[in-house]
Amino acid sequence: MSTRRNHTDYTLAWVCPLEIEQTAAIKMLDESHEPLEQERTDYNTYTLGRIGRHNIVIAALHQAGNSSATSVVTQIRNTFPDIRSVLLVGIGGGVPVKTSSGIIRLGDIVVSKPAGEYPGVVQYDHGKAEIGVFKRTGALQPPPAVLLHAAQDFAVNRTLADEAMDPLTTSLSRITSDKRLKAFHFPGRQMDFLYESDYAHLRAGYLCSECKCDPAKRIRHDYGVDEAHVQVHRGVIASGELVIKDAKKRDELAAQHGVLCFETEAAGVLADTPCLVIRGISDYCDSHKNDQWHGYAAATAAAYSRELVLRLPMYKPKQSPNPGHCGDSARARILD
Template structure:
């Protein structure tokens, strides 16, 4: 069976396992719950110097998904934040790694905020070796890499086209009427780059564990099922020149959009999230223009767009992981945000489980004072 067309004109894939299928997910959840080895132990208490991984999110849904991936949750009321800079932390463990999760202040996205939050976190937890920027992004389905990017997929920053995984596509200068990008960002730290390469090669032979970890999260936290399970439809990609038609539909629904402008794409063999490796475009503004989306994707090889990564990559050793929540066009809405957040968090967990704890301990700690001197004054940065 190829699928069916729903009332909003978008194809619903029927092949492969669907996390959004409540009955199937609850059956899987019951099985996972029975065999689950992880235990959440809020009474566990560790000192701030015992945390080595920093995990940064921009949205509440991203942070909830990150917390849902923890094997163990630690007490946090004993942590005295340095200089009362306002951060709130979730502490826990994934595999053999103690992890600090923090988020940007609500309604305050962007590169400067991400850098400030990360630096304050490193002041509070001085043994952090690197950061993970994990959350949602807007996909570039038409790209020079010929990657078949769909909603719910994951894009991982990786060196490509001479760029170190993240490109600040709005930073440059105009010469003779032509915009030229200037400067480059730093590469991910070797310990993460090696783990990414290891996972990428493993995924050539066997499936990623992203869907497995998402299902386990829903087993541990059934309340998340309705919001974080796979949406029942709405993976709609419109032609780049066709703008969203507002109307009486709920939220930013495409009920009033002309479905004859949908891009025809083959159904996948299954609906589990696929992982792509390549460039992530970062800027101060949300990408909502499909024509610009495709232009940058074809010129620079960008696979997805977001707003925070450039604030970290240029100053802090980190890797960026993005779940695809929309197609960076005028049809952008929130329907896939929670699912995409969970997919990105699941990949981050799979990645950390591929990183030996001994390699993390041998990675140098970060000189926060030197980082602050390099980037200068940022609002919200503790001194």
């Protein structure tokens, strides 16, 4: 625990919908800070700390969903007035399609990025039903330019890095090297089951191996030599109130909107605040989904987020209107 800071020292918020995601986020901090006072109307619980040169507010949701995300982010911005950017980090359901980085598989990362008519996130369940068609209404904000630039910088540098010096692997080891956190360790590619879209899970509440789902219905993956290598896919993420557990519905919505991942909080955050969405893929949005990959997917998303923060620029401090006042002159901020 380091010395106490001020509310205005924090310019970046890291929001985690689930407890397991919050644990992964805290493991990414270089140092922790003492808690600060907050208004009685702010019901959030914060973890304050630093990654590299940037001070960060970490907050979790009391329950998953867009409404909860909206409330939490609103309270963050009221308590920490200099927050300029938000990272929404956690797990999501992947669409097993091929991108420029390869086939999306469990443990990979999907990051929101504007594509076509979409600003990075599409709220697929918000709109109006007309004759024979469902039309989406409203528009969400694109991610802050500074975060998009940092994501691109990471992609370039990771491509150029020596295979043995993968920065994402280095950050991921902050969790996976901790023997106490077994839930966050790599489950093994042999546990990555992708079934044909029309083959339903045989018994709810049981693993595929326990209820004897037919192995012949699995789609064979060609993963290459390094099965543990984490790929980063950038594109459109779908956000809605309902958890998708239907492979046919997944494929239908993915084809309609060109999405790579499904989740349930981004639309709530983006209603009022620019945000970059980062999701570790924990399932394929089908009836076979389970919790086996939750920890590792949360870890990969958190590791990527740390690397992103390390690449954010530092800006010159704002000039005080009073030349004789220098209270904030030594503090740098992340700007939009």
